[in-house]
Amino acid sequence: MSEEGDVPRSIVIVGASLAGATAAGVLRAEGYDGSLALIGAEDEAPYERPPLSKEFLRGELDFEDALVRPASWYAEHDVDARFGTRAVQIDVHPREVVLAGGERLSFDRLLVSTGGRNRRLEVPGSGLPGVFDLRYHRDAQQIRDAATEGARVVCVGMGFIGAEVAASLRTIGCDVTVVEIFETTLYRILGPEIGRVLEGIHRDHGVTMHFSDSVERFEGDGRLERVVTDSGKEIDADVAVIGVGTEPAVEIMAGTGLDQDGGIPVGPGLQTAVPGVFAVGDVARHDHPVFGPIRVEHYDNAIKMGEHAAHAMLGSSEIFDDPHWFWSDQFDSKIEMAGYAPTWDRMVVRGSQEERSFCAFLLDDGGVIRSTVSLDWKRDVRRSFGLIKAQVAPDPKALADPDVDLRTLVPEGPEEEKA
Amino acid sequence: MAEFVTVGDSAEVPEGEAKAFDVSGAEIAVTRIEGQVYAFSDICTHRHCNLANGGEIDGFEIECECHGSVFDIRTGEVRNPPATEPLETFEAREVDGQIQVGV
Numbered sequence: 001m002s003e004e005g006d007v008p009r010s011i012v013i014v015g016a017s018l019a020g021a022t023a024a025g026v027l028r029a030e031g032y033d034g035s036l037a038l039i040g041a042e043d044e045a046p047y048e049r050p051p052l053s054k055e056f057l058r059g060e061l062d063f064e065d066a067l068v069r070p071a072s073w074y075a076e077h078d079v080d081a082r083f084g085t086r087a088v089q090i091d092v093h094p095r096e097v098v099l100a101g102g103e104r105l106s107f108d109r110l111l112v113s114t115g116g117r118n119r120r121l122e123v124p125g126s127g128l129p130g131v132f133d134l135r136y137h138r139d140a141q142q143i144r145d146a147a148t149e150g151a152r153v154v155c156v157g158m159g160f161i162g163a164e165v166a167a168s169l170r171t172i173g174c175d176v177t178v179v180e181i182f183e184t185t186l187y188r189i190l191g192p193e194i195g196r197v198l199e200g201i202h203r204d205h206g207v208t209m210h211f212s213d214s215v216e217r218f219e220g221d222g223r224l225e226r227v228v229t230d231s232g233k234e235i236d237a238d239v240a241v242i243g244v245g246t247e248p249a250v251e252i253m254a255g256t257g258l259d260q261d262g263g264i265p266v267g268p269g270l271q272t273a274v275p276g277v278f279a280v281g282d283v284a285r286h287d288h289p290v291f292g293p294i295r296v297e298h299y300d301n302a303i304k305m306g307e308h309a310a311h312a313m314l315g316s317s318e319i320f321d322d323p324h325w326f327w328s329d330q331f332d333s334k335i336e337m338a339g340y341a342p343t344w345d346r347m348v349v350r351g352s353q354e355e356r357s358f359c360a361f362l363l364d365d366g367g368v369i370r371s372t373v374s375l376d377w378k379r380d381v382r383r384s385f386g387l388i389k390a391q392v393a394p395d396p397k398a399l400a401d402p403d404v405d406l407r408t409l410v411p412e413g414p415e416e417e418k419a
Numbered sequence: 420m421a422e423f424v425t426v427g428d429s430a431e432v433p434e435g436e437a438k439a440f441d442v443s444g445a446e447i448a449v450t451r452i453e454g455q456v457y458a459f460s461d462i463c464t465h466r467h468c469n470l471a472n473g474g475e476i477d478g479f480e481i482e483c484e485c486h487g488s489v490f491d492i493r494t495g496e497v498r499n500p501p502a503t504e505p506l507e508t509f510e511a512r513e514v515d516g517q518i519q520v521g522v
Binding site for chain 2: 022025048051055068069299300303307325327378379382383
């Protein structure tokens with residue numbers, strides 16, 4: 001076993017996810033030729049999850065086209081790929097991963113990319129056939145099989161997953177009703193103003209929405225027949241899809257002190273408190289140099305953290321300061337968001353919310369731009385990356401003017417970033 | 420030897436911008452960097468988004484607006500994932516104020 005700081009000879013990645021597979025690819029591309037194991041509980045080779053609520057759910061994409069890399073890539077690159085294998089424990093002394101069944105894999109460097117799991121909705125009838133949630137390929141396949149044209153679907157929760165599932169199933173001709181606990185769609189992430197714009201898009205496409213309400217129970221004789229809400233509504237349903245948030249899958253770290261409810265804590269460079277042990281993606285609570293300790297569930301972050309951790313395991317000590325970016329497709333509309341703003345003081349808009357084409361800048365009480373969100377508005381979210389990283393307070397008039405290139409608002413100097 | 424097909428006027432592709440052309444049924448993007456025209460497949464190898472419409476050009480790189488894949492315009496190489504497969508590139512030239520692409 002190598003000393004810390006030496007070139008590693010054995011790397012284990014627990015979590016055959018987008019982040020884990022990306023790290024494996026970067027390790028091999030960078031010339032790392034030591035042993036490399038990739039452990040995943042799912043039977044499939046690593047795949048991208050965003051299509052599961054969109055193109056795949058609508059029947060427009062074959063699953064094979066969602067694979068991060070062709071299934072043959074792993075053997076071709078001497079990756080000891082253990083798909084359908086659960087890792088159950090990490091031992092720090094000696095440095096070993098314990099697999100279900102008892103096999104032990106030793107490591108110099110360990111990457112944990114186990115992702116998250118869906119929160120359960122613990123109400124009567126949630127185990128009835130016809131009640132689903134969506135995380136895995138098999139979930140999407142089951143929903144796709146059940147939610148055929150004309151099916152009555154209830155989406156429980158209207159965060160990004162719920163909103164995308166509602167849009168996708170409405171698009172293929174299902175009769176879609178939403179039950180959401182907050183007052184509008186995507187309320188917690190985007191706030192009421194932008195949430196209502198998206199609510200309008202769903203309404204115009206014929207989605208029925210019940211806000212400030214939640215599911216009291218699912219009913220049916222042997223399978224789902226109706227959804228009963230707290231306010232007493234009874235909604236006939238063939239299919240229900242629950243999307244009420246996720247939690248990080250940290251239990252592999254039991255005994256290390258790193259199995260925290262908010263995610264595995266990692267420093268600015270993605271290393272945990274245990275030298276040589278890294279965590280990335282949805283499972284990691286990252287001490288971000290701009291946003292502070294945060295855990296996000298973004299596709300792009302999984303890729304970027306996977307890349308970064310691969311370099312870190314090979315000796316790089318750079319910090320991870322990506323400004324975060326994600327998108328959502330709902331009907332013909334595309335939402336993009338960058339940065340991180342759990343709350344904000346002021347919103348400046350370029351474009352038009354009425355016309356459903358705009359870019360909004362979320363500013364803190366000092367006018368510093370914390371996050372950018374757009375709806376059917378090209379380029380500006382990605383062009384705001386430099387501003388978000390620079391933590392500056394641009395002139396609101398310049399932000400509101402569509403003719404001002406956001407990249408020109410980043411102050412010159414050592415903090416200047418390529419947009 | 421590539422057969423060159425005229426796709427449009429030189430004025431249709433200003434410096435630093437990209438435009439897609441239908442070349443015998445293939446969607447091909449043409450861009451102009453430092454005065455020189457370059458041609459490449461307009462279809463991102465990741466999820467098949469169109470690159471010219473909405474893609475961001477920065478130096479010799481184009482970034483797909485859908486999911487952020489970045490390609491080298493000259494070689495088609497992937498500079499940033501999620502794409503893992505390179506873009507097809509084509510010869511491009513200008514003759515008498517017209518852009519021609521070799522297919």
